[in-house]
Amino acid sequence: MNRDGSVRLGPYTFTRCVYDAGTDVLYLSVGQPREAITWESPEGHLFRLDVDTGDVVGLTLLNVRALFEADDFRISIPYKRSRLSSRPSARRVQVRSGPIAACL
Numbered sequence: 001m002n003r004d005g006s007v008r009l010g011p012y013t014f015t016r017c018v019y020d021a022g023t024d025v026l027y028l029s030v031g032q033p034r035e036a037i038t039w040e041s042p043e044g045h046l047f048r049l050d051v052d053t054g055d056v057v058g059l060t061l062l063n064v065r066a067l068f069e070a071d072d073f074r075i076s077i078p079y080k081r082s083r084l085s086s087r088p089s090a091r092r093v094q095v096r097s098g099p100i101a102a103c104l
Helices: none
Strands: 007-009 012-014 016-020 025-029 036-040 046-050 056-062 072-078 090-096
Touching: 012 056, 046 072
Parallel strands: none
Antiparallel strands: 007 012, 016 025, 025 056, 036 046, 046 056, 072 090
8 A cells, every 4th residue: 555545456556445354355446436337357356447438446345364475466358449349358367465465
């Protein structure tokens, strides 16, 4: 977590994080949660994309404790949708678990 309370994962900076210990789910968002469409990564994590722009506005990480068993992990992140496709393309990035540990 950064000094301002934000969490950076790959190219995205999330300003809010909420951890649900009962379900082991971490919710990250850019500002207040808002209307968005869901894109599921190949790893099963849920990205929230702005309906109009395709920008990432949220991320739901599932089974967070298992991610912390390693010092870092890889996750597929979406790029903006092109005008020709409603689905974003993706690339895998390495994420260090340390920055999100403060959310737990």
